[in-house]
Amino acid sequence: MNFANIRREDASRAVIVHAILLTYTLVALYPIFLVVINAFKTRKGIFKDPMGLPNADTFSLEGFTKVLAKSNFELFFYNSFTVTIVTIVIVLLLAAMAAWALSEYKFPGNTVLALYLAIGIMVPIRLGSVSILNLVVDMGLVNTLTALVLVYVAQGLPLAIFILTEFMHQIPKDLKEAARCDGVGEFKIFFAIILPLIRPAVATVAVFTMIPIWNDLWFPLILAPGDGKQTITLGVQQFIGQYVTDWNAVLASLSLAIIPILILYLIFSRQLIRGLTSGAVK
Amino acid sequence: MADLKLDQIRKSYGAVDVLHGIDLDVKDGEFVVFVGPSGCGKSTLLRIIAGLEDITGGDLMIDGELVNTKSPRDRGIAMVFQSYALYPHMTVYKNMAFGLKLDKQDKAAIDARVREAARILQLDQLLDRRPSELSGGQRQRVAIGRAIVRQPKVFLFDEPLSNLDAALRVQTRIEIAKLHQDLKSTIIYVTHDQVEAMTLADKIVVMNGGNVEQVGSPMQLYHHPETRFVAGFIGSPAMNFTSVTIDGVEQGKVTVSVPGGVKSVLPFDVPASEIGSQVELGIRPEHLSLGDQGELTVNGEVDVVEKLGDSTYLYLKLANGDRVTVRAPGHSRVKIGETVTASAPAGAAHLFNGQGKAFTKVDCPAEFSAED
Numbered sequence: 001m002n003f004a005n006i007r008r009e010d011a012s013r014a015v016i017v018h019a020i021l022l023t024y025t026l027v028a029l030y031p032i033f034l035v036v037i038n039a040f041k042t043r044k045g046i047f048k049d050p051m052g053l054p055n056a057d058t059f060s061l062e063g064f065t066k067v068l069a070k071s072n073f074e075l076f077f078y079n080s081f082t083v084t085i086v087t088i089v090i091v092l093l094l095a096a097m098a099a100w101a102l103s104e105y106k107f108p109g110n111t112v113l114a115l116y117l118a119i120g121i122m123v124p125i126r127l128g129s130v131s132i133l134n135l136v137v138d139m140g141l142v143n144t145l146t147a148l149v150l151v152y153v154a155q156g157l158p159l160a161i162f163i164l165t166e167f168m169h170q171i172p173k174d175l176k177e178a179a180r181c182d183g184v185g186e187f188k189i190f191f192a193i194i195l196p197l198i199r200p201a202v203a204t205v206a207v208f209t210m211i212p213i214w215n216d217l218w219f220p221l222i223l224a225p226g227d228g229k230q231t232i233t234l235g236v237q238q239f240i241g242q243y244v245t246d247w248n249a250v251l252a253s254l255s256l257a258i259i260p261i262l263i264l265y266l267i268f269s270r271q272l273i274r275g276l277t278s279g280a281v282k
Numbered sequence: 283m284a285d286l287k288l289d290q291i292r293k294s295y296g297a298v299d300v301l302h303g304i305d306l307d308v309k310d311g312e313f314v315v316f317v318g319p320s321g322c323g324k325s326t327l328l329r330i331i332a333g334l335e336d337i338t339g340g341d342l343m344i345d346g347e348l349v350n351t352k353s354p355r356d357r358g359i360a361m362v363f364q365s366y367a368l369y370p371h372m373t374v375y376k377n378m379a380f381g382l383k384l385d386k387q388d389k390a391a392i393d394a395r396v397r398e399a400a401r402i403l404q405l406d407q408l409l410d411r412r413p414s415e416l417s418g419g420q421r422q423r424v425a426i427g428r429a430i431v432r433q434p435k436v437f438l439f440d441e442p443l444s445n446l447d448a449a450l451r452v453q454t455r456i457e458i459a460k461l462h463q464d465l466k467s468t469i470i471y472v473t474h475d476q477v478e479a480m481t482l483a484d485k486i487v488v489m490n491g492g493n494v495e496q497v498g499s500p501m502q503l504y505h506h507p508e509t510r511f512v513a514g515f516i517g518s519p520a521m522n523f524t525s526v527t528i529d530g531v532e533q534g535k536v537t538v539s540v541p542g543g544v545k546s547v548l549p550f551d552v553p554a555s556e557i558g559s560q561v562e563l564g565i566r567p568e569h570l571s572l573g574d575q576g577e578l579t580v581n582g583e584v585d586v587v588e589k590l591g592d593s594t595y596l597y598l599k600l601a602n603g604d605r606v607t608v609r610a611p612g613h614s615r616v617k618i619g620e621t622v623t624a625s626a627p628a629g630a631a632h633l634f635n636g637q638g639k640a641f642t643k644v645d646c647p648a649e650f651s652a653e654d
Contacts, residue, residue: 172365172367174363174364174365174366174367175367175369177332177334177354177361177363177367178361178363178367178368178425178428179369180333180334180353180354180355181332181333181334181354181355181359181360181361181438182355182360182380182381182384182428182432183354183355183381183384183385183432184355184380184381184384185355185384188384192380193369193371196371197370197371
């Protein structure tokens with residue numbers, strides 16, 4: 001086999017791989033595309049030609065005006081945002097500290113504890129919905145954002161701890177020992193050296209934690225369905241009726257709901273790309 | 283600056299003993315090198331001194347103070363790692379200042395110390411760079427600088443030159459030697475490279491299998507190795523060894539028959555009980571020369587010739603199959619396949635018994651002695 005053949009094989013393999021990936025991207029993005037284009041159409045336009053782009057006849061912003069004028073959209077938005085951000089901060093802080101303890105310190109029960117925390121990845125938290133609801137009622141937290149934050153923290157922690165532990169294992173041992181010889185305390189090592197170095201992992205975890213929370217309908221529905229505490233996914237439901245669904249409003253609010261999560265994703269994904277450990281050790 | 287005392291230091295990992303009771307005294311301002319093959323426990327010992335490993339048994343004193351249970355930060359040490367272990371997200375300046383800032387020291391004082399260290403190590407121009415923008419040698423200097431600014435009682439170096447290329451290694455070695463002269467600090471340095479050990483050390487500690495084989499100045503180890511292990515480890519190329527039989531013993535003299543050569547009389551104190559036993563004879567390649575002018579001669583066929591310019595190494599195969607390296611002058615014209623005779627003065631020989639312990643040499647000539 002000569003080099004030209006190898007190159008040709010590589011090229012054809014690249015074409016196949018990219019074809020598969022592009023197809024998948026289209027499949028994944030098309031529903032979102034449909035949501036966005038239909039948000040800009042009249043009701044008639046949506047039903048007559050659901051796949052078509054808005055044109056001069058069908059273009060309309062009535063969905064957006066309805067959402068912004070007739071509903072508490074800003075409030076839903078604010079609730080979703082608060083719950084998501086607070087949860088991310090708590091999950092990242094607790095998970096990073098737990099991961100550091102599990103990866104760095106040897107103590108009796110270390111492995112058992114790690115396994116116990118990992119079980120949460122395998123067992124869906126929704127299985128416990130009834131007991132969670134009971135617990136929340138007992139604690140008097142029904143219809144509060146606190147209830148949502150607590151549940152989401154519990155939901156996000158296992159995977160976060162798992163991912164961060166793996167990343168912490170990769171930080172060179174010499175670096176921590178150098179810091180210890182340098183007279184740096186354990187907390188300072190964690191916050192000033194370890195955390196900056198696992199920023200890409202933290203960003204990954206942030207994305208993984210954030211998206212299911214933002215999109216969740218289940219827990220807002222059972223824990224905080226009351227007025228003033230609805231999140232955006234729940235708020236949208238008011239346009240979906242048993243007999244009539246206001247598709248313009250639903251699609252418009254869904255389109256709007258994509259924006260903040262997109263911004264957050266862009267912020268975090270910038271961190272994903274960076275490899276920060278270069279130059280630490282040879 | 284401080285002295286260091288190790289008293290019966292032992293270390294085990296579970297049932298595995300890696301250090302079997304190490305005794306060592308390091309004087310204030312001394313440059314001590316731990317040297318030995320991989321797995322001999324030299325790095326473990328250094329990490330124990332640093333406080334990165336727990337001590338299983340024994341006492342460790344730094345500056346007259348028992349530090350067995352103290353954390354690294356309270357021992358007054360600074361360590362330079364083989365992998366540099368710089369903080370990758372900090373500039374050179376911050377890397378050096380990081381430890382000091384935590385001690386809540388005055389900002390101006392920290393700045394002065396960092397700049398002074400940077401000046402000594404010629405890092406002035408690089409203070410704003412990150413480790414990823416530096417070459418290997420520069421990174422190593424930053425790592426040394428981070429140690430200097432702490433003004434520790436003891437500097438610990440863990441194979442600091444192993445990651446550098448050959449030329450840079452020589453250069454950095456000289457810089458470390460100069461640094462020791464300037465700072466007059468106590469330094470403990472671990473390496474597996476005996477050239478680094480010979481050139482840098484005031485005192486070399488040769489370790490093997492978790493034990494100290496011998497402690498002494500470079501010249502003592504070179505001329506008076508106490509064991510066959512030390513004799514083989516110190517010196518490059520390594521000392522030649524061959525089995526000889528003891529034929530006769532007199533006061534301060536021993537007659538041995540050398541394979542492929544004649545009987546030789548060597549100046550050693552050997553007990554009469556050793557007559558007839560097999561012992562090991564050692565001669566350094568640089569003490570052998572072509573021709574039979576010395577008392578100790580070997581004959582062999584040249585196997586390999588290595589020309590280094592200033593000298594030529596000839597690898598001879600003796601009649602009994604042993605190999606002997608001879609350092610010949612650079613202009614030597616000896617070819618592969620030739621049979622040559624090489625000889626050394628009797629005073630250059632070393633003799634080791636069956637357990638690898640050296641017999642005492644008597645009337646050692648000045649050129650083969652560590653005494654000045």
